[in-house]
Amino acid sequence: MRVGRGATDELGDVITGLGLSRPLLVTDAFLEQTGAAERMLATLQKAGLRPRLFSGTVPDPTTDALSPGLRALHDHEADSVIGFGGGSPMDTAKALALLGAQGGQMRDYKAPCVNLGPALPVIAVPTTAGSGSEATQVTVITDSATQEKMLCLGPAFLPLAAVLDVELALSMPPRLTADTGIDALTHAVEAYVSRKANPFSDSLALTAIATIGRHLRHAYADGGDIRARGAMMLAATQAGIAFSNSGVALVHGMSRPIGAHFHVAHGLSNAMLFPAVTAFSLHAATARYADCARALQAATPADGDATAAAKFVDALHSLCRDLHVPSPRDHGIDQDAWNRVTPLMAQQALASGSPANNPVVPTTEEIQDLYAQIYA
Incomplete structure (x- = not known):
């Protein structure tokens, strides 16, 4: 490199x-x-x-x-x-x-x-x-x-x-900066909470989470911020190495069908799913999500794991609001079309294998419920 x-x-x-x-x-x-x-x-x-x-x-x-x-x-x-x-x-x-x-x-x-x-x-x-x-x-x-x-x-x-x-x-527009940045954060978090997580992937994932937490909003607000841009590029690579050694999980499993059926950019479909899927998975890896919250500086060392993990979900909602992530409805996806393909998307998500790495391995019905939650 x-x-x-x-x-x-x-x-x-x-x-x-x-x-x-x-x-x-x-x-x-x-x-x-x-x-x-x-x-x-x-x-x-x-x-x-x-x-x-x-x-x-x-x-x-x-x-x-x-x-x-x-x-x-x-x-x-x-x-x-x-x-x-x-x-x-x-x-x-x-x-x-x-x-x-x-x-x-x-x-x-x-x-x-x-x-x-x-x-x-x-x-x-x-x-x-x-x-x-x-x-x-x-x-x-x-x-x-x-x-x-x-x-x-x-x-x-x-x-x-x-x-x-x-x-x-440096020429990346704000929307692309936001979507790719949240994609990198998703990689890092899913690598850390994956059932295949290991000490090597853990160290890279936590470093990437901390770096993204410090720099993503700056890169989004000012595309010419060379320090923020450089930090985000390195963090994305670190997150890539991390998930290559531990796998991604439910967010990615559910994201790919959205992209395939509705032509939503991969990073954006991850962002649409990230807070809700994290909330769904929280109880099965509370300590791990708490570590993510502390790395993101969404929680303090004094916070207990349950409090820190809950703050992590809040931080993801806040990040998506600050980066103007739309819901599928606000992105222009028709609700009838969404509901019609939801059973197929759930099947495709499970078949991809990524949900098997999730702290909670979901049923098809639970994936359908999550798709329904995030629509609006």
């Missing part, structure tokens, strides 16, 4: 040092339009590399959208893939790296399958502070035929290198 302001200038050296020469630069239309992709290509060419650009990434990447990327990968005879952008370009890059080496369909690799490789090397260059995808062995791809958001896991998806440059995050 290369971390620091201006770190993208070192990207060519990173790739050369790995013995690679023909990267496919995977990004989206926005970064191409702003000129950021062209500047990245120039940096790579200056280092003596032979890159090719693929800017066809779509939000919440789909299997259909992977096809042109796979053609570009093969046409270029790429020996590596650079994921440049937010979670969607990085997830796309990971998927292309695996399919480029193994072939088949993306549904062949969805959970519970654990993918060991082979895959082309992935170098991640995030421009947002949220997904943590640069440090995880996870990619999420929507099946275009079924609209299922497929969780795909395994070391084959872990980037070989990552470059964290705060300058790339």
